Amino acid sequence: MADIENLNSEANERSIVKAWRAWRTAHEMVQDRGYELAEEEVKISLDAFRTQYTSIDGTVARERMKFSARPSPEMLKKYAPPATPSNPDPQPDVGTIWVEFNDDTSVGAEAMRKFAKFCSHEHYRTGMLILSGNVSSAAKKEISKFAQWTTIEWFLEEDLLINITHHELVPRHVILSRDEKTALLKRYRLKETQLPRILQRDPVAKYFGMRRGQVVKIIRSSETAGRYASYRLCV
Amino acid sequence: MSKQPGKPKGILKNKSALPSKSTEQHTPDPREVAIRHAQIIHSRREVEDQISESIIELSKFPNTRDSPYNASNPAPADAESFKDRVRLYQPSDYDDLIEERNANGLCGYTLCPNPRSRIAGGGTFKLVNFGRKDFNIVPTRELEKWCSQKCAKRAMYIKVQLNETAAWERAGIASIHIDLFEDDIDATTGDATKQREKEVENLEIEALEKTAQNARDLALERGDSAENGKMPKRSIKLTIREKTVNAPAAPSLDTDGQTHLVTEGYKTTFDPKSETVSQKNKSTDVKETTPKE
Numbered sequence: 001m002a003d004i005e006n007l008n009s010e011a012n013e014r015s016i017v018k019a020w021r022a023w024r025t026a027h028e029m030v031q032d033r034g035y036e037l038a039e040e041e042v043k044i045s046l047d048a049f050r051t052q053y054t055s056i057d058g059t060v061a062r063e064r065m066k067f068s069a070r071p072s073p074e075m076l077k078k079y080a081p082p083a084t085p086s087n088p089d090p091q092p093d094v095g096t097i098w099v100e101f102n103d104d105t106s107v108g109a110e111a112m113r114k115f116a117k118f119c120s121h122e123h124y125r126t127g128m129l130i131l132s133g134n135v136s137s138a139a140k141k142e143i144s145k146f147a148q149w150t151t152i153e154w155f156l157e158e159d160l161l162i163n164i165t166h167h168e169l170v171p172r173h174v175i176l177s178r179d180e181k182t183a184l185l186k187r188y189r190l191k192e193t194q195l196p197r198i199l200q201r202d203p204v205a206k207y208f209g210m211r212r213g214q215v216v217k218i219i220r221s222s223e224t225a226g227r228y229a230s231y232r233l234c235v
Numbered sequence: 236m237s238k239q240p241g242k243p244k245g246i247l248k249n250k251s252a253l254p255s256k257s258t259e260q261h262t263p264d265p266r267e268v269a270i271r272h273a274q275i276i277h278s279r280r281e282v283e284d285q286i287s288e289s290i291i292e293l294s295k296f297p298n299t300r301d302s303p304y305n306a307s308n309p310a311p312a313d314a315e316s317f318k319d320r321v322r323l324y325q326p327s328d329y330d331d332l333i334e335e336r337n338a339n340g341l342c343g344y345t346l347c348p349n350p351r352s353r354i355a356g357g358g359t360f361k362l363v364n365f366g367r368k369d370f371n372i373v374p375t376r377e378l379e380k381w382c383s384q385k386c387a388k389r390a391m392y393i394k395v396q397l398n399e400t401a402a403w404e405r406a407g408i409a410s411i412h413i414d415l416f417e418d419d420i421d422a423t424t425g426d427a428t429k430q431r432e433k434e435v436e437n438l439e440i441e442a443l444e445k446t447a448q449n450a451r452d453l454a455l456e457r458g459d460s461a462e463n464g465k466m467p468k469r470s471i472k473l474t475i476r477e478k479t480v481n482a483p484a485a486p487s488l489d490t491d492g493q494t495h496l497v498t499e500g501y502k503t504t505f506d507p508k509s510e511t512v513s514q515k516n517k518s519t520d521v522k523e524t525t526p527k528e
Contacts, residue, residue, distance in 0.1 A: 108338035109287065109291050110294070136334045136338045138287060141331075
C-alpha cells in the first residue's frame with residue numbers, strides 16, 4: 001500500500017516537473033517573441049509552481065495553467081506595416097496572446113473550435129494551445145477557418161520540456177521587421193524569392209511564430225570571421 | 236495599299252477588324268464573371284463547412300444508445316441521418332471522422348455506441364489470430380480504432396462506397412446512396428434483390444435514352460431539321476399503287492397415281508434392254524412364245 005502511494009507520488013512529481021518546464025519554456029517563448037512578461041513570471045521556481053498549480057491530491061491542475069500577454073511597444077513597431085499616404089497610421093498585426101494548457105489525450109475538432117471561438121471572441125490575436133495529446137486532422141482544419149480573426153498555434157508539452165533556442169547548436173535567430181527586410185533586399189539587390197528559405201513548420205520558426213514572408217536573420221559564430229549572418233525567408 | 240502594284244500584300248488577317256468584332260459580339264462584364272466565380276467558390280466552401288460540421292456531429296453518434304439498438308441494429312433515425320450525411324464524404328473525410336470519434340474515445344464506426352478498445356501493454360504491433368490461417372501482424376493503432384473486428388468491417392463497408400470526386404460535384408446527385416453493412420443473411424439477400432432492381436431500373440432508363448438518341452440520329456439522317464425543339468412534319472405525298480400479282484398455281488394431286496414414283500419432279504424410267512430388269516420379262520416372254528413356235 002505504501003509502495004503504491006510512493007509510486008503515485010513519484011509519478012505525480014515527475015508530471016509536475018514536466019509541466020513546470022513546459023510552463024517556463026512557454027513563458028520564455030512568449031517573452032522572446034516580444035510580449036511583455038514580468039521576470040518573476042518567467043523564472044518561476046519549482047516550489048512556487050507547485051504551490052500555485054497543483055490540486056490538493058498532488059496532481060497538476062492544467063485547467064488552471066493559462067495566461068495572456070500584451071505585446072511590447074517594440075514588438076508593435078516591428079509588426080506594423082509601413083505607413084502609406086492613404087493609411088498614415090497603420091495598425092500592427094499583432095495583439096494580445098492567450099496561452100492555455102490542456103491535458104486531454106487527444107484534441108478533437110470540437111475542442112479546437114471552442115478554443116478558437118474563445119480566442120476570437122475575447123479578441124486575442126494569437127491563441128496558443130499546449131497539449132499532452134495529439135490533434136486530429138479535422139481539428140487542424142478548424143485552425144485555418146479562424147485565421148481571419150485569430151492565429152491558433154499548438155505545441156506538444158513534451159516538445160517544450162527544453163527550450164530549443166538555448167541549445168548550443170541553435171544559432172541566434174532575429175526576426176526582421178518589414179523596414180529591415182526592404183532595406184536588406186535593397187542592400188543586396190535581391191528579390192524576395194532569391195533569399196534562402198526556412199519552413200514555417202521549422203521548430204525555431206514555430207518557436208518565434210513566424211509568418212509567411214517574414215525574414216529571419218541567423219547569426220552564427222564563425223571561426224574565421226567571428227560572426228556570420230545569413231538570412232532566411234519564411235515560406 | 237493593296238492597289239499599289241509594287242507592294243506585297245500581307246497574308247495576315249486585318250488586325251483592326253478582328254478584335255473589334257469579338258468585343259462587339261460578346262463582352263462579358265468582368266464584374267459579372269467575378270461574381271459568378273465568387274459564388275461558385277462560396278458554394279464549395281459551404282459544402283466543405285457542411286462536411287466539417289457533420290464530422291463534429293457524427294463524432295458523437297449514435298444519439299440513441301438504448302439497449303435494443305447496437306452497431307448491427309442501429310436506431311432507424313440515427314442510421315438515416317448517418318447515411319444522409321456520409322453521402323457527401325470523400326474517403327479522407329471519412330478517415331477524419333474515424334479519427335475524430337477515436338479522439339472522443341468512441342469506436343470508429345459511427346453507429347456503434349461502444350467505446351474504442353484499448354489493447355493492454357505497449358508495442359506498436361500486435362499479433363492477431365495467432366496459430367490460425369488468417370494470422371497477421373497489425374499495428375496496434377489500427378486495432379485500437381474499433382471496438383471489435385465486426386465494427387471495423389462495417390466501417391470499411393461504408394468507406395469503399397465513398398467517392399473520390401469532390402463533394403460539391405456530387406452534392407446535387409440524388410442517386411448516391413450509402414448502404415449499411417448487413418449481418419444477417421436474410422437482410423443481405425433482400426439487399427441483393429434491391430440492388431438488382433436498381434440495376435434493372437438503370438438499364439431501362441439507359442435503353443430509353445438510347446432509343447431516343449437513335450431516333451434523333453435517324454431524323455437527322457432523313458434530313459429533318461429539329462428546329463425550336465419540335466419535329467416539323469415532313470410533306471411527302473404518298474400514293475399506294477397495288478401491283479397485280481400472278482399467284483403461282485396451286486399444286487394439284489396427280490390423277491394418274493404415279494406421283495409416288497416422282498422424286499423432285501423426275502420419274503425414273505427403266506431401260507427395257509438392261510439385263511437385270513429384262514430377266515423376268517424374258518422368261519415370261521419365252522413362256523408365251525414357245526407354244527407359238
